[in-house]
Amino acid sequence: ICSDGLCEAGWKEDNCQTVCSPGEFGPDCANTCHCADGDSVCPADTGVCTSGGCAAGWSGDNCQTACTTGAFGPGCTLTCHCASGPSVCDIMTGVCSSGGCEAG
Numbered sequence: 001i002c003s004d005g006l007c008e009a010g011w012k013e014d015n016c017q018t019v020c021s022p023g024e025f026g027p028d029c030a031n032t033c034h035c036a037d038g039d040s041v042c043p044a045d046t047g048v049c050t051s052g053g054c055a056a057g058w059s060g061d062n063c064q065t066a067c068t069t070g071a072f073g074p075g076c077t078l079t080c081h082c083a084s085g086p087s088v089c090d091i092m093t094g095v096c097s098s099g100g101c102e103a104g
Contacts, residue, residue, distance in 0.1 A: 021045035
């Protein structure tokens with residue numbers, strides 16, 4: 001189960017005989033799951049959510065990409081409208097940390 005000094009996807013520990021804990025995936029279980037429906041829908045080998053898509057603040061095939069500035073919510077599909085600019089927008093909730101919302 002070991003290759004190139006790392007455990008294959010879904011396995012960890014020195015002998016690569018321990019399956020990833022819930023919420024972990026990939027080689028050596030080095031990645032963290034960000035599935036909207038929780039860790040139970042995150043396969044230890046790929047991390048691709050089997051249902052529900054990505055949790056708020058994350059996007060990508062296996063939800064490992066944080067929302068870019070100005071985007072927020074599940075799958076980063078929503079647009080921020082903060083008066084102080086997109087950099088003050090919470091990537092999970094869209095709440096503006098300062099300045100409130102844009103007019104309109």
